[in-house]
Amino acid sequence: MKPATYTALSDWLYARLGLSLGHDKAYLVESRVAPVLRRHGIASMDVLGAQLRRGLPEDVAREICGAMTANESAFFRDIRPYAHFARVALPALLRARAGTRRLRIWNAAAGGGQEAYSIAMLLHEARAALEGWAVEIVATDIGDEVLRRAREGVYTHFEIQRGLPARLMVRHFIRQEDRWQASPELRAAIRFGAFNLMHDPRPLGVFDAVFCRYALVQLEAASREAISGRIAQILAGDGFLYLGEGEVARPALFAPVPGEKGIFTHAPRVPGGVAPSLRP
């Protein structure tokens, strides 16, 4: 890849995703983007660079974004956030929403789908308490290919074993030779869709919990701050934000939950949160 192509691609990724690559990530970009080029018959990175200057077809653009933001993931990654959600957030939200009996959760960087399926399995465990409730899990990511895989919910022998308790694996997944697919019921519990975190999330509505784990860590500070600000706009006033361990939400808007890593609520007395009564 010519240096000019790398520069053009870096600039484009920054504008589109807020992704800050630095000068030494040519190998990373090539290795991640190569499968997209093969799928679309684009001969080389430099040919892609030329297309970039003329304007990329949207499907190619989205696949490149998906490839560049894809993360290694696991079911119930880090465990603690999910334990907090099940033991603290969910009971609190069940009490607070007893009037509307409506619960909305946003998985804002769905990746391979493990996070969304983990949330769906937790809610299935709580199904007795959620009887008669309207529960919605919205899982978004930027790339079509990433979303297709997440929606399909098929995992390899190794992927299915990362973080997923065997009890839940045999209950919610169906073995197909050496792969495992999420059951139709589990897949039906999640609404997958395309969304770029750089855009205004308010059309998605208000959410009671947002899982946006390990998406911000790849971005430079200004983008992280901007995304924090956007999440604050759609998180209910008493909602919970789950970031990756070590990721920090904008301190003016969010307060960390004491004793937890990467879990936040709205900062007290700061405008930005949406009161539950204002829910659409």
Added chain:
Amino acid sequence: MVIDDSRVIRMVVRRILEAMGLAVVDAADGYTGLIACREAMPDLVVLDWNMPVMDGGGFLAELRASPGGEGVPVIVCSSHNDPARIAAALEAGANEYVMKPFDADILHGKLAQLGIFR
């Protein structure tokens, strides 16, 4: 306690657990493992299912009936990936199940789920 008739698997699991700071003893069949457990009950058992002398199911039943063995976390580690077999092992008293082949991350994850390692 690692119980597996494969010397290679015992060595692999031992290395993973020792790298986590755990002290490891092992046995090549369920019966030998059971005797060792009754002498000094371990904090964790990683258990193969198909073994000579006493298989995983036999070991598990005896362990659960032994004083102090009721609550010891047991991770079955087997090449069987049939959901019914996995469910049966869990029903028989296993706390977790790992399908072979596996890697260190998978075993770490299972230990984290059981609260043994974080």
